[in-house]
Amino acid sequence: MPENQIAFDIDDTQNLDVNLTSFAARLAQLDAGLAPHLEALLQTMSRGSAVDRDQLWDEMFASTAPAPEPEAGEGDAANDGAAV
Amino acid sequence: MTDWLLRRVSIEGFRGVNNEGAPLVLDFKLDRVNSISAPNGVGKSSVFESVLYALRGQISKLENLPPAENGRSYYLNRFHPGGVGTIALVLAPVAGGADVTLTVTRNAQGVHGVSASGGADANEVLADLNQEFVLLDGKTFQEFIDDRPVDRGRSFAGLLGLRRYSATRQGLQSVSNTLAFNNHFGINGKEQQKQTQRLAAQQAWAKIRAAYEVLAGEPLDPALSRDEMLARSLSALQDIPILAPICTGKSFHEIPPDECIQAAKTAEGGEDRVRYAAVLKEETDWRDASNGVPSAEDATALVELAVARDTALAETSGDVFQKLYALSEQILADDAWPDKTVCPTCERNGPNSVLDFVRAKGANYEAVEAASTALGTEWAAKGWGQLSALEKLALIEGEQGKLAGAQTKIQAGGVDEALARELTEWVAEIAKRASERLASIGAERSELEQKLPESTATVVENIEAFRRLQSALSDLEVAEVRLAAVADQLARTSRIKKFLDDSCNVFSAGESRAATRRMQAIEPICRDIFQAIMFEPVVPALTKRPGTEELSISLAQFWNLQNISAQAVLSESYRNAFSISVYLAAASLYSGGAKFLILDDVTSSFDCGHQLHLVEVIRTRFARPGVPDGPQVIILSHDTMLEKLFNKNSHNPDWAHQRIVGNARTAVLQQSGAANKVRDATIAFLNVGRVDEAAPRIRQYLEYKLENLILRLKIRVPFDVAHSSEKQMAQNLIDAIKEQIALHQAAGTLILDAAQVAGFNTAVATIAGNYLSHWGTAQAQAFTAGSLLGVMQAIDALDACFSFEDPPASGSFRLYRSLSQVN
Numbered sequence: 066m067p068e069n070q071i072a073f074d075i076d077d078t079q080n081l082d083v084n085l086t087s088f089a090a091r092l093a094q095l096d097a098g099l100a101p102h103l104e105a106l107l108q109t110m111s112r113g114s115a116v117d118r119d120q121l122w123d124e125m126f127a128s129t130a131p132a133p134e135p136e137a138g139e140g141d142a143a144n145d146g147a148a149v
Numbered sequence: 150m151t152d153w154l155l156r157r158v159s160i161e162g163f164r165g166v167n168n169e170g171a172p173l174v175l176d177f178k179l180d181r182v183n184s185i186s187a188p189n190g191v192g193k194s195s196v197f198e199s200v201l202y203a204l205r206g207q208i209s210k211l212e213n214l215p216p217a218e219n220g221r222s223y224y225l226n227r228f229h230p231g232g233v234g235t236i237a238l239v240l241a242p243v244a245g246g247a248d249v250t251l252t253v254t255r256n257a258q259g260v261h262g263v264s265a266s267g268g269a270d271a272n273e274v275l276a277d278l279n280q281e282f283v284l285l286d287g288k289t290f291q292e293f294i295d296d297r298p299v300d301r302g303r304s305f306a307g308l309l310g311l312r313r314y315s316a317t318r319q320g321l322q323s324v325s326n327t328l329a330f331n332n333h334f335g336i337n338g339k340e341q342q343k344q345t346q347r348l349a350a351q352q353a354w355a356k357i358r359a360a361y362e363v364l365a366g367e368p369l370d371p372a373l374s375r376d377e378m379l380a381r382s383l384s385a386l387q388d389i390p391i392l393a394p395i396c397t398g399k400s401f402h403e404i405p406p407d408e409c410i411q412a413a414k415t416a417e418g419g420e421d422r423v424r425y426a427a428v429l430k431e432e433t434d435w436r437d438a439s440n441g442v443p444s445a446e447d448a449t450a451l452v453e454l455a456v457a458r459d460t461a462l463a464e465t466s467g468d469v470f471q472k473l474y475a476l477s478e479q480i481l482a483d484d485a486w487p488d489k490t491v492c493p494t495c496e497r498n499g500p501n502s503v504l505d506f507v508r509a510k511g512a513n514y515e516a517v518e519a520a521s522t523a524l525g526t527e528w529a530a531k532g533w534g535q536l537s538a539l540e541k542l543a544l545i546e547g548e549q550g551k552l553a554g555a556q557t558k559i560q561a562g563g564v565d566e567a568l569a570r571e572l573t574e575w576v577a578e579i580a581k582r583a584s585e586r587l588a589s590i591g592a593e594r595s596e597l598e599q600k601l602p603e604s605t606a607t608v609v610e611n612i613e614a615f616r617r618l619q620s621a622l623s624d625l626e627v628a629e630v631r632l633a634a635v636a637d638q639l640a641r642t643s644r645i646k647k648f649l650d651d652s653c654n655v656f657s658a659g660e661s662r663a664a665t666r667r668m669q670a671i672e673p674i675c676r677d678i679f680q681a682i683m684f685e686p687v688v689p690a691l692t693k694r695p696g697t698e699e700l701s702i703s704l705a706q707f708w709n710l711q712n713i714s715a716q717a718v719l720s721e722s723y724r725n726a727f728s729i730s731v732y733l734a735a736a737s738l739y740s741g742g743a744k745f746l747i748l749d750d751v752t753s754s755f756d757c758g759h760q761l762h763l764v765e766v767i768r769t770r771f772a773r774p775g776v777p778d779g780p781q782v783i784i785l786s787h788d789t790m791l792e793k794l795f796n797k798n799s800h801n802p803d804w805a806h807q808r809i810v811g812n813a814r815t816a817v818l819q820q821s822g823a824a825n826k827v828r829d830a831t832i833a834f835l836n837v838g839r840v841d842e843a844a845p846r847i848r849q850y851l852e853y854k855l856e857n858l859i860l861r862l863k864i865r866v867p868f869d870v871a872h873s874s875e876k877q878m879a880q881n882l883i884d885a886i887k888e889q890i891a892l893h894q895a896a897g898t899l900i901l902d903a904a905q906v907a908g909f910n911t912a913v914a915t916i917a918g919n920y921l922s923h924w925g926t927a928q929a930q931a932f933t934a935g936s937l938l939g940v941m942q943a944i945d946a947l948d949a950c951f952s953f954e955d956p957p958a959s960g961s962f963r964l965y966r967s968l969s970q971v972n
Contacts (some may be wrong), residue, residue, distance in 0.1 A: 073655045075663035080150055080741075081313050091655055096648040102650060103324070110320025111313040112276055118324045122333050122645065129641040 071095060081111060097126050150277050152243040154179045154781045155745040156202060158241060161233030163255070165195035165813035167226045169842070171830050172235070173817045177745075178805040179241055180774045182767060183783040187809045191683065192817035193785045196809075197284065197749040203236045204252040204279045206261050212725040213498075224255050228814045239273070244743050249274065277742030282732050286749040290728030294490075294702065294716060297502065300489055301643055302693065302700035308732060309667040310739030314660045321480075321656055326650035328515055334565050334642045337522045339635050343531035346632035352441055353628055363614035379622075386615050389608055405455030407614040411779045412610055422605060425597040431612040432590045436504035437617070438539035439583045448573035454527055455569035458520035458562075464513040466965040471514050521562030524569075528559050536576060542586075543579035666695050667739065668700075674734035681770065682726045682762045689715065690725050702727070722754040729763065733771050738900055746772075750769045750788075755792050759772040764794060774803050796865055815846050824853045832941060835934045844932055847920060848879060849946050855882035864889045878922050883913055888896045889968055898969040901950065909950040915943035 073085050073091045085107045094102035102125050106116045156179060161172035170705050175196065177183045187193040198208050199493070202224070214220030225234045227317045229300060238251045254262040254827075265271035293301060306315035323329075331337060338578050361369045361378065365385045369378065380399045386404065387396045391412050396404055414423050445450075463813060465471065480486050480493040481504040491498040528534055533552075540550045549644075555572050598606050672691050688706040693699065707713040715727060736746060752760045764784075767773045772782035786792065792808075799806035811817035818826050827850045834843035859866060859882060866885040872877065892908065893899035901909070920940045923931040952962040953971060966972050 066731050071655055073659040075311075075314060077663065077667070079523075082150075083313075083318070088656060088659070092648075092652055095655070096644070099645060099648045103649070105325075106320070107317060113313075113316040113319075116320060116324065118326075118329065118335055118763045121324055122330065125645045125648075126334070126641060129644060131637075134836050149586075 098128060150742050152744045153240040154243055155250060156241045157239035159237040160199045161235050162226045162229035162231050163199050163236055165192040167228045168816045169229050171826055177783055179781060181803055181805040182772050184795040185785050185794060185805045185809060187787060189787050191809055193787060194749060195783055197747060199236045199603055200747060202820050203274060205237055215496060221259055235800050267425050280743045281735040282746060283489040283743040285732055285751060287751055287753055289727050294724045295306045298699035298701045305700045308735035309664055310741055311664055317658050318660050321653040325653045330646055339639050341525050341529040342635045346532060348532050348626040350625055353621045353625035356437055356617060358378055360614045360618035364611055364618060382618060389611060413608055421597055421600050425601055426609050428590055428594045433617055435542060435583055435587050438542050443531045443533055447531045451527055452569045453571055454524040455564055455566045458524055459566050460521045461516040466830045467516055474507045474510045478511060524564060525559050525942060539583060540579055543582040663692055670738060671734045675730045678733050678766055679730035681725055681766045725754045737771055740780050747783045747836045749785045760791055781842040781889045815849060835938050838934045840932045840934055843937055847940060851879050854947055861964045862951060893968045900969055900971060907952045908925050912943040912946045
């Protein structure tokens with residue numbers, strides 16, 4: 066869903082934990098694959114504690130790697146030869 | 150999050166509270182307004198600072214002292230020998246349940262320790278308690294008015310109950326920081342790689358088109374598939390009779406070029422044909438290497454970018470300063486560093502924001518980064534990095550190449566104007582050599598073509614075209630694989646960056662809307678409180694600029710004027726009232742975690758009338774029990790007029806008042822039972838031979854006992870009895886009592902019997918001989934523990950000299966009404 070269609074509002078009747086959970090749901094709408102990595106750090110951020118952003122970025126990058134393809138068979142090799 | 154009330158504060162060895170072995174214990178009523186009075190210098194602010202340290206781990210007043218003052222060495226009480234300051238907060242959950250005791254310590258090395266009873270997470274509870282409105286003093290209110298809008302807005306986030314949301318936003322901003330993100334993933338380098346591989350593919354296609362046209366005898370149709378192109382090329386090759394046996398049964402890629410060249414060599418033509426093939430290859434190599442040499446305009450553009458990079462670099466001060474600025478920004482941007490005009494390195498302050506300064510300096514480094522990136526992108530896009538083959542061909546024996554080293558410097562952002570000029574001139578030089586060599590080769594080729602039969606020359610040309618086509622296809626394949634790999638990495642990082650940016654933007658927008666909403670809720674309450682304190686037609690206003698953290702303050706009404714600057718026109722008392730109104734309004738709506746407020750001397754700028762108004766606002770409109778779910782308020786004050794009001798209020802069921810007395814050297818104690826605490830501590834010190842610790846406490850105890858006798862017996866004293874030398878005060882008090890006894894004896898009205906008078910004289914002789922005579926001369930070394938224990942007994946014996954048994958034979962004694970009256 067485009068970012069400009071996703072809105073997060075703090076519910077004044079709810080506490081921080083509930084509102085962060087609500088925000089985590091918005092994160093999943095922005096990118097379900099990446100959201101869990103950021104969601105895991107929201108409580109730490111809210112306490113003003115430093116987060117290891119290098120680690121976060123590396124984990125996110127690893128999670129976006131394409132799934133490994135099945136091992137190439139003979140037919141694939143023949144196609145490779147004809148492709149160029 | 151649990152909401153907490155403050156049941157008790159206990160302090161020992163911290164700031165102005167020594168209390169060795171007998172901590173200052175202040176108990177607070179959970180369902181009343183609590184007030185504490187203390188004369189100046191007794192330790193009232195030490196109570197405030199102790200709670201401040203417990204909650205925030207530091208006291209900015211000490212942290213911000215100049216280094217020479219060594220402010221951190223003043224956290225602990227200088228007279229306490231233990232080397233550890235201990236603060237305990239007993240917290241009661243609003244919702245009921247077991248109390249939790251938080252114990253915070255600091256040792257002489259500055260090590261901060263925190264623990265909690267009952268298995269509670271001490272740091273978690275402290276984080277909940279550390280709200281902006283918990284500890285308020287005059288300085289906080291002054292800063293609120295004087296702060297820049299952005300600083301005020303940041304502290305205001307806490308007042309709106311949004312501090313942890315603000316911290317979350319700052320965390321999100323940190324992980325979406327573009328410069329750090331790009332550095333982490335080497336985005337600029339990858340973009341250059343992408344450009345390089347894209348250019349390599351374009352150059353390979355150019356070679357393919359040229360070779361195909363020679364080999365197939367027709368221009369390459371862009372619509373032709375790659376397979377069809379290969380098929381036609383193979384067919385053209387097979388049409389050459391001498392190559393047919395080599396090509397049969399092979400795909401285009403499987404045909405070995407060397408075998409083709411060897412076949413042509415052995416077929417006919419001798420040395421000229423061999424030389425012709427070599428000339429063709431060399432000519433092709435030079436042409437391929439020269440293909441895409443940047444133009445003179447490209448050279449000018451590259452130099453201009455290097456000049457721009459040098460200009461940006463001149464505004465910076467090297468890597469060490471870059472680290473300094475980055476660290477300074479990190480410290481200054483933290484809410485724990487409240488005064489942004491104080492430099493975190495030298496701790497000096499000035500009129501301007503140091504945070505703005507270091508951010509501007511940091512921006513200069515980002516400009517260098519951007520200029521270097523632009524230079525690198527231009528380098529890759531125009532193919533400056535693709536000329537290594539040309540350089541290799543053009544080098545004269547013994548000459549060193551320059552492009553490999555330049556490539557490394559480009560990636561490191563280290564190409565300046567001088568190097569850019571040197572490189573562009575070098576490339577122009579090798580391009581000139583290529584041009585000259587191609588002219589020479591062209592002449593030789595023409596000469597050979599005239600010697601060889603036309604068919605022979607064509608065969609050689611076709612074989613050479615085939616070799617080039619096969620090589621270019623291989624280059625294309627490599628470039629496409631590399632391009633796909635780097636494009637994939639960039640796409641993945643781009644996805645992550647977009648997600649982080651979107652997350653930050655979505656959260657920031659939500660936080661901003663909440664801040665606006667909550668501020669609008671606060672403003673009318675703030676105005677009501679302000680009006681209830683000041684009773685004048687002055688109306689405060691708060692304005693938050695949309696999309697920013699800035700909070701501006703003004704006066705919507707100033708008597709008959711509208712929209713007036715609050716900073717410009719308000720007196721100190723009105724400024725104070727403005728700030729108090731904002732803080733109380735915010736706390737009434739958004740207090741959480743800490744359900745208590747401690748106000749330290751917040752009325753100093755008010756006259757008596759406004760003090761009364763403020764206290765009434767707190768009592769009736771803000772604090773519990775007047776407002777059942779309001780905060781518990783604890784007011785600290787040295788003001789004697791306010792103390793009278795506190796004493797009056799303490800007769801009401803909604804108020805609890807206590808007074809503390811003492812000094813920083815010995816002890817600060819609640820006035821109730823304080824004398825007994827001093828007495829017990831003194832005797833405890835003497836019993837273990839610690840005369841130096843006991844001696845000043847004896848003075849405190851003696852003065853209290855003498856003052857008590859004088860007060861109770863209505864003994865007249867000279868008006869300056871308390872104002873002459875403090876070392877003489879006890880003697881002055883004794884002399885006053887002696888004079889009154891003598892006066893009543895002379896008048897025949899003395900109520901004391903002879904034994905009591907004798908007892909008084911004996912006690913006084915002991916006190917004077919064993920203590921006062923040495924104390925007055927500051928000869929503390931003359932004291933012994935044994936003699937001072939005798940002095941303590943003599944002090945305690947004084948009461949008996951002025952008491953009678955009431956009722957008779959009951960064993961219960963009372964002081965006489967006066968020296969001439971029993972009761």
